[in-house]
Amino acid sequence: MPTQYDEERTWEGQNPSQYDDDNAEDVIDNPEEVLQECLEKFKTPDYIMEPGIFTQLKRYFQAGGNPEQVIEQLSINYSAVAQMANLLAEWLILAGVKVTEVQAMVENHLKDMIIKTFDPKKADTIFTEEGETPAWLTEMIEHPTWRSLIYRLAEDYPDCLMLNFTIKNMVCHGAHTYVYSQVIVYILSQEPRGGAIMKRLSQEITKCAKQRFPVVGMGVLVWVEGVVTEPSYFKLCTEHCPIHLALLDEVASCHPLLHHRLLTLLVKLFESKQEELEILVQLELKKMLLDRMVNLLSRGCVVPVLMYIKNCWKKDDTDISLIRYFITEVLDAIAPPYTSEFVKLVLPLVENEEITGTMRAEGENDPVSEFIVHCKAHYVVP
Numbered sequence: 242m243p244t245q246y247d248e249e250r251t252w253e254g255q256n257p258s259q260y261d262d263d264n265a266e267d268v269i270d271n272p273e274e275v276l277q278e279c280l281e282k283f284k285t286p287d288y289i290m291e292p293g294i295f296t297q298l299k300r301y302f303q304a305g306g307n308p309e310q311v312i313e314q315l316s317i318n319y320s321a322v323a324q325m326a327n328l329l330a331e332w333l334i335l336a337g338v339k340v341t342e343v344q345a346m347v348e349n350h351l352k353d354m355i356i357k358t359f360d361p362k363k364a365d366t367i368f369t370e371e372g373e374t375p376a377w378l379t380e381m382i383e384h385p386t387w388r389s390l391i392y393r394l395a396e397d398y399p400d401c402l403m404l405n406f407t408i409k410n411m412v413c414h415g416a417h418t419y420v421y422s423q424v425i426v427y428i429l430s431q432e433p434r435g436g437a438i439m440k441r442l443s444q445e446i447t448k449c450a451k452q453r454f455p456v457v458g459m460g461v462l463v464w465v466e467g468v469v470t471e472p473s474y475f476k477l478c479t480e481h482c483p484i485h486l487a488l489l490d491e492v493a494s495c496h497p498l499l500h501h502r503l504l505t506l507l508v509k510l511f512e513s514k515q516e517e518l519e520i521l522v523q524l525e526l527k528k529m530l531l532d533r534m535v536n537l538l539s540r541g542c543v544v545p546v547l548m549y550i551k552n553c554w555k556k557d558d559t560d561i562s563l564i565r566y567f568i569t570e571v572l573d574a575i576a577p578p579y580t581s582e583f584v585k586l587v588l589p590l591v592e593n594e595e596i597t598g599t600m601r602a603e604g605e606n607d608p609v610s611e612f613i614v615h616c617k618a619h620y621v622v623p
Contacts, residue, residue, distance in 0.1 A: 272304040279306065283314040287322055292375075348386045359394055361401035374410070378403075382411050422446070458496040461488055466506050475526055476517050482529055489533060493540045500542035507533050508549060528566050535570045547586040554590060565596050572608040577615055584620045588613070 279301040282288055301311055326347065333343050367375060381387040388411060395404045411422075423443060430439040465485045468474065474483075493503055511530045515523050538546045550567055553559040568590055579587075591597055597609045 275300055275304040276306055279304070280310075280314060283311055284318055286318055286320045289315045289319055290323060352386070352390050355390060356393065356397075359398070361398040361404070364401055364403040367403055374406075378407060379410070382407065419446075455496045455498050458492045458499050459502075462492055462499060462502060462506070465489060469506075469510060470513075473517075475515055481525075482532070486529070486533055490536050493533075493537045493542070497541055500537060500540070501545065504534070504537060504542060504545055504549070507537070524560065524563070527560075527563050531563060531567045532570065535567065535574060538571065539574050544582060544586065547583070551586055551590060554593075554596075561595055564590065565600070568596060569600065569608075572612060578619075579616070581620055584616050588616050 279297050282291075282297055283301075288294065298311065302308070330343050330347060333346075334340055367378075381391070391404060391407050391411070394401070395408055398404055423446065426439050426443045426446070430436045430443060432439070465488055468485050469483070489503060489506070492499055507530055511527060511534075515526060518526065534546050534550075550564065554564050568587075571587070572591070591609055591612055600609045601607050602610070
């Protein structure tokens with residue numbers, strides 16, 4: 242069944258702390274009043290599914306509430322409406338109804354219910370209580386069904402803070418919403434009254450879009466490449482990690498589509514001859530570049546980075562201490578579970594005595610031994 246229907250899993254998967262009220266830690270002046278207020282809420286049907294349940298539980302226990310009483314109230318009033326809807330949807334699919342049709346039924350019913358019961362004042366409390374944009378609101382923007390619902394509600398409630406904020410977020414959500422918004426702004430900019438303001442707004446939107454998307458990251462990458470490939474760059478630079486290479490870490494974090502180009506630059510620098518530098522300085526430089534590769538790996542460019550290091554080891558043209566340094570940093574950065582492809586690339590390097598022999602301790606309590614034991618216990622290794 243598609244995850245759209247699994248509302249129970251949706252709420253369980255969220256971090257309870259995101260619903261904590263900043264004022265929950267304040268001293269409670271009237272515990273009895275707080276207890277009564279919380280119990281009234283706990284008596285409402287399916288209150289355990291409400292996003293504010295964690296905040297109310299915290300207030301209840303801080304006021305000296307009885308755990309058994311709250312468990313009883315939440316259990317008695319749990320009707321499982323959302324779960325019954327999920328079950329009914331499953332039955333429809335088993336009966337032969339297409340998944341897309343079932344999805345449309347559920348979404349259309351939810352839209353009708355939201356339009357019927359929407360309260361702009363309650364919606365605005367989302368921002369006053371949580372203090373940040375809820376994760377579920379961002380997820381709603383990704384789906385055309387909910388975008389159309391937001392447009393409809395915004396027409397009916399033009400003064401709603403939450404809806405206005407969401408509309409603004411939708412402008413920069415994707416190419417289609419961006420272009421659509423820019424076309425509207427352009428048409429409005431042709432009006433004699435207020436046209437200049439709309440033109441300025443269009444320019445600001447364009448400026449913001451350039452900051453968020455890879456075209457700027459690509460420009461930074463090309464500029465950094467031009468600077469750091471100068472023959473005398475590393476000779477004149479005295480910092481452990483030059484600011485230009487620190488910028489590459491930021492590009493790796495923000496723009497996954499540039500990972501391949503970024504790795505190509507790091508490989509080029511790693512393999513460059515820095516004959517003017519002393520041997521120890523060359524080793525430190527290469528370690529710093531390996532740190533950049535480990536950062537790139539941690540951002541999702543896993544297989545290409547590992548394949549390059551493994552090829553360096555196989556070709557035997559790289560100082561073994563550098564391979565050892567890379568493996569040490571990777572083992573510090575990773576944790577199970579691993580993919581079989583990852584194990585296939587890393588395990589031969591970790592098992593190599595020349596690379597990790599000095600990193601092992603007695604009793605298999607070191608990262609190297611723990612990684613080997615875990616891989617052999619959970620994966621089929623040659």
